Amino acid sequence: MSWPKGIAYGLSIVAAGYLTMRLTTPTSGQLYNALSPELKQEADKARKEHVEYQKELKTLLQKNMDSDHLVWQVEPLKTPPPSEGRRGQ
Known part of the structure; x- marks a missing residue:
């Protein structure tokens, strides 16, 4: 077999x-639409928690960037990251 043929x-x-x-592979929209109402509610709740966590993290990062403190003296994040749902159990 020649190289071009193999390639x-x-x-x-x-x-x-x-x-x-x-x-x-279904798109994320198709997958969401195929979920039961209970799972849709759970997914919406997880998505909302993730958005809130990201907002808080972004605010804290900006606040820490603007401060004159050393890196190890910055203010920690007060809330833990959102749970991974069923994957984390």
Whole structure:
């Protein structure tokens, strides 16, 4: 087998795998719409907690960047990060 032929076969295998993945993997919107109402509620709650945590973290980072304290003397984050839900249990 020649090099170009081997490269062409390899690329076709990779392309077929990528195409299969793209066709069979649902988008985040499709996945969300397929959830039961209870799981949608749980996902919305987790998303809201994550957004609030990110806002608080961004505010704290900006406050610490503006302060004249040394790196190890900055104010710590008061709330823990949101739980990972079912993955963290």
